[in-house]
Amino acid sequence: MKAFKKLTRTFAFILLLTMSYSCTQEEDINPSNDADSEEPIDEDTSDMDDTDDSSSTDSSLEMMNASVTNDVTALNERVTVSNQEVKITAMGARGGRVTKNISLKLIGEVASPKVNGADVMATSVSNINHKIAVSYNTAGATYSGAAVLMSLQNDELIIDSQITFEESDVSHALLTNGFLYLAGASALSDQPAWTAKLPVNGNTILTEGIQQNFLGGFVATSIATDNKEVFVTTGAGVSFGSGLYQLDASDFTETHYTAMEDLRWVHHDHGKVIVQNASPSEAIVFENGQESFRFEYAAPTKESKASFDLIGDYVFLASGQNGVQIHEKETGTLVGDISLPSGSATDLNTNSVAVYGDLIFISNGQGVYIATYSEEGSLMPEIIGRLELGDFASVNHVVFVDNKLIIASGLGGVKVIALEIQGVPPVISGGQILDKSDWEVVQTNVDSKNENHDADRLIDGNLNTFWYCDDAHLATTFPYEVEIDLGAEYWVTEFRYLARQDFPTMYDGAIKDFKLYLSEDGDDWGVPIYEGALVKTKDKQIIAFEYESVKGRYLKLVALSEVNGMSDVSGAEIDLAGTPVD
Numbered sequence: 001m002k003a004f005k006k007l008t009r010t011f012a013f014i015l016l017l018t019m020s021y022s023c024t025q026e027e028d029i030n031p032s033n034d035a036d037s038e039e040p041i042d043e044d045t046s047d048m049d050d051t052d053d054s055s056s057t058d059s060s061l062e063m064m065n066a067s068v069t070n071d072v073t074a075l076n077e078r079v080t081v082s083n084q085e086v087k088i089t090a091m092g093a094r095g096g097r098v099t100k101n102i103s104l105k106l107i108g109e110v111a112s113p114k115v116n117g118a119d120v121m122a123t124s125v126s127n128i129n130h131k132i133a134v135s136y137n138t139a140g141a142t143y144s145g146a147a148v149l150m151s152l153q154n155d156e157l158i159i160d161s162q163i164t165f166e167e168s169d170v171s172h173a174l175l176t177n178g179f180l181y182l183a184g185a186s187a188l189s190d191q192p193a194w195t196a197k198l199p200v201n202g203n204t205i206l207t208e209g210i211q212q213n214f215l216g217g218f219v220a221t222s223i224a225t226d227n228k229e230v231f232v233t234t235g236a237g238v239s240f241g242s243g244l245y246q247l248d249a250s251d252f253t254e255t256h257y258t259a260m261e262d263l264r265w266v267h268h269d270h271g272k273v274i275v276q277n278a279s280p281s282e283a284i285v286f287e288n289g290q291e292s293f294r295f296e297y298a299a300p301t302k303e304s305k306a307s308f309d310l311i312g313d314y315v316f317l318a319s320g321q322n323g324v325q326i327h328e329k330e331t332g333t334l335v336g337d338i339s340l341p342s343g344s345a346t347d348l349n350t351n352s353v354a355v356y357g358d359l360i361f362i363s364n365g366q367g368v369y370i371a372t373y374s375e376e377g378s379l380m381p382e383i384i385g386r387l388e389l390g391d392f393a394s395v396n397h398v399v400f401v402d403n404k405l406i407i408a409s410g411l412g413g414v415k416v417i418a419l420e421i422q423g424v425p426p427v428i429s430g431g432q433i434l435d436k437s438d439w440e441v442v443q444t445n446v447d448s449k450n451e452n453h454d455a456d457r458l459i460d461g462n463l464n465t466f467w468y469c470d471d472a473h474l475a476t477t478f479p480y481e482v483e484i485d486l487g488a489e490y491w492v493t494e495f496r497y498l499a500r501q502d503f504p505t506m507y508d509g510a511i512k513d514f515k516l517y518l519s520e521d522g523d524d525w526g527v528p529i530y531e532g533a534l535v536k537t538k539d540k541q542i543i544a545f546e547y548e549s550v551k552g553r554y555l556k557l558v559a560l561s562e563v564n565g566m567s568d569v570s571g572a573e574i575d576l577a578g579t580p581v582d
Contacts, residue, residue: 075159091384107418115136123171133149135182143168145169151203168186183195183233217242224268232247244273282294308353339383341386351363370387403419439486441483442484444480467482495574496541498573499537500571517555519556
């Protein structure tokens with residue numbers, strides 16, 4: 001087995017196996033429930049191996065040569081709390097004007113775990129509801145890695161749980177619906193491409209009920225799931241079995257295989273499966289189990305990592321030395337791109353992108369750049385600055401959690417940077433603003449003594465009316481809740497809030513901290529789809545969900561505090577953007 005590992009490592013793929021693959025878009029926290037209507041992705045049987053050496057096995061930590069640590073005190077000795085300003089070196093004609101309105105602070109760092117006595121490299125980050133999964137691997141001819149679960153509470157980063165592997169790399173870690181899914185490469189089989197599914201309780205990795213699978217190809221590069229099917233990409237050539245693997249989420253056995261040469265990333269987007277291929281450089285979209293269409297993009301650098309992010313109606317593709325390309329999600333049409341800075345080193349390769357409003361953060365291996373649009377409504381962004389991050393070993397992946405930029409920085413571990421900007425950035429809208437004619441306030445735990453300011457004013461479409469309850473007439477205190485029936489089921493991508501508009505300086509009751517919930521039945525609310533804070537402004541504030549879209553018919557707005565520290569609550573209008581569920 002060891003001889004095979006050394007042979008494959010030296011067979012022109014040594015760089016591929018040490019790549020870290022990342023995803024900047026977190027999977028939907030309410031995964032698609034329409035998977036029952038999907039047909040499995042058609043397999044290319046001409047490229048399939050008649051033998052199936054990749055059957056899933058119920059596994060154990062001993063069989064995986066792995067160990068789990070849930071000692072929170074010991075784990076958090078690797079966390080360093082900071083409050084250090086991150087400077088931005090302005091670039092381009094607009095850089096000086098734009099970057100002066102952006103404030104960045106490094107609020108925490110997490111050192112990498114040690115496996116076999118050596119530090120492993122942070123390769124990717126994914127998030128769901130303030131819970132973060134980080135993957136780690138090892139460079140060179142050694143297989144060893146880890147996955148770490150963390151939680152972000154306000155400005156505090158906490159390590160909750162960790163699993164280390166003495167003979168397996170981890171390229172990608174995904175936490176969703178009570179399971180931690182891993183993709184990587186392992187020395188435990190003649191088929192190095194490897195994936196695993198581990199039960200999680202809260203944010204703690206369990207040691208029972210573990211499953212793993214060995215697939216064709218030299219490395220499993222990414223993983224996605226709709227909680228009924230699991231989609232795994234592998235790379236290194238069709239002749240070695242690389243492609244898109246479809247597994248049953250329940251027993252983790254392979255159900256379908258589509259041969260593809262060099263897949264780098266996969267994302268599930270309510271009914272669609274999108275994969276990024278490096279050879280040829282194409283993105284392929286599957287819908288209802290069938291290939292819907294494919295489109296070309298600028299090729300990433302050979303044997304370098306690459307990923308993409310879905311923001312509203314657009315796909316942001318990391319394309320190596322070609323920077324970032326922006327394509328329409330529904331058609332594949334190229335609508336914009338972001339070139340690397342002129343004079344960039346030849347080893348500067350774009351591998352990840354994270355979008356926050358009209359700011360675009362780009363991971364280029366050795367650093368993080370900021371881009372924004374040249375004008376409102378434009379899809380032709382330009383780089384305006386570079387984050388001064390100090391002596392990072394590398395930058396492999398970036399993702400946003402609320403207003404926090406999370407960076408997987410190789411041997412530099414994980415960095416958490418808080419972002420503050422003047423004003424509220426516009427966003428690329430996903431879907432249309434929903435018609436509110438069928439909306440209805442179902443209930444609220446607080447309402448106005450004045451019928452002209454009852455909760456119905458929040459959804460009446462009139463900017464000059466408003467919901468308002470002043471503290472002199474309130475029988476309760478925060479939190480204040482309003483539940484709304486949307487009249488039909490929608491995929492929701494954005495929430496919009498407009499403060500009362502009656503006087504320019506009047507903000508009484510304007511909501512600051514809040515939570516949002518979506519439910520399909522109005523009874524089971526689950527966890528919040530968003531929690532964060534609004535700012536003190538008369539402008540409409542737009543919150544775009546990091547995980548792209550969630551499904552539901554009933555909305556619950558929970559106000560936690562007021563911008564002036566009062567006990568009042570108010571609002572002129574709330575809106576949602578999204579699309580109807582078919």
